[in-house]
Amino acid sequence: MKNLVVITGASSGIGEELAKQMNAQGHPLLLLARRVEKLEALGLSNTLCMKVDVTDKEAFQNAINTATDKYGPVDLLVNNAGLMLLGQVDVQSAAEWKAMYDVNVLGLLNGMQSVLPSMKQRNTGTIINISSVAGRKTFGDHAAYCGTKFAVHAISENVREEVANNNVRVITIAPGAVETELLSHTTSSDIVSGYESWKKEMGGVLAPIDVSNAISYAYNQPQNVCIREIVLAPTKQQ
Ligand code: NDP
Secondary structure (H helix, E strand, C coil), X not given: CCCEEEEECCCCHHHHHHHHHHXXXXXXXXXXXXXXXXXXXXXXXXXXXXXXXXXXXXXXXXXXXXHHHHHCCEEEEEECCCCCCCCCCXXXXXXXXXXXXXXXXXXXXXXXXXXXXXXXXXXXXXXXXXXXXXXXXXXXXXHHHHHHHHHHHHHHHHHHHHHHHHCEEEEEEEECCECXXXXXXXXXXXXXXXXXXXXXXXXXXXXXXXXXXXXXXHHCCCCCCXXXXXXXXCCCCC
């Protein structure tokens, strides 16, 4: 059997697709999300599904410990769980800003800290952080979300430098628009309909499998090759 892969936010979208792909490649999996019933409904073999909110550091660490007892050390952690609440800063609630920073930034730090000591000690391992094109350039109504994703890029590159000597890879994957549940949590119907029109004007967006293929490509390079960053987007996206 291959090495253990951990995926956060595997209950829908990109994470769900990646779980299926990594399972087909023969990896035992630890899948984390709040909607554990959606993880279990995937029906994947050699897979531990755990209801974990990534903002809960202790629960995250406990889940990693349970999975490593069962399947051995984590070889790949994909910090994919994310929340996008679009809004203009003059009207958006502070609760929405906090929710995004808690999940997209602190949740990702929780994940890295849960696996890095063992990876450094074993002198191998890979962390893949899912950022966004919104972590490379700004978009209207995205101020707080862009802030979280610019942070993901900065944190990932900083940690990559910290652990390079330990033979641990830190990779950032930055997708453009992908068809998933992500937009559905935005509360402004005007912003949602504007975003939907933008997607139509582009003639469609990426599918989750396009992103999961990029993650798989980066991971499946030999350990001495670190693809530091992949930015992928619909060809017609500006
Ligand atoms: P989805 O909304 O389909 O998936 C988001 C996942 O994150 C869900 O499985 C959700 O699970 C999980 N999640 C959210 N909050 C938490 C939490 N507190 N604890 C644990 N899990 C959580 O969206 P995508 O698949 O599109 O998003 C995946 C990643 O891709 C995100 O980081 C997103 O920012 C990024 N991305 C997406 C793009 C797009 O256009 N779709 C573009 C660029 C980047 P549950 O609710 O069950 O907890």
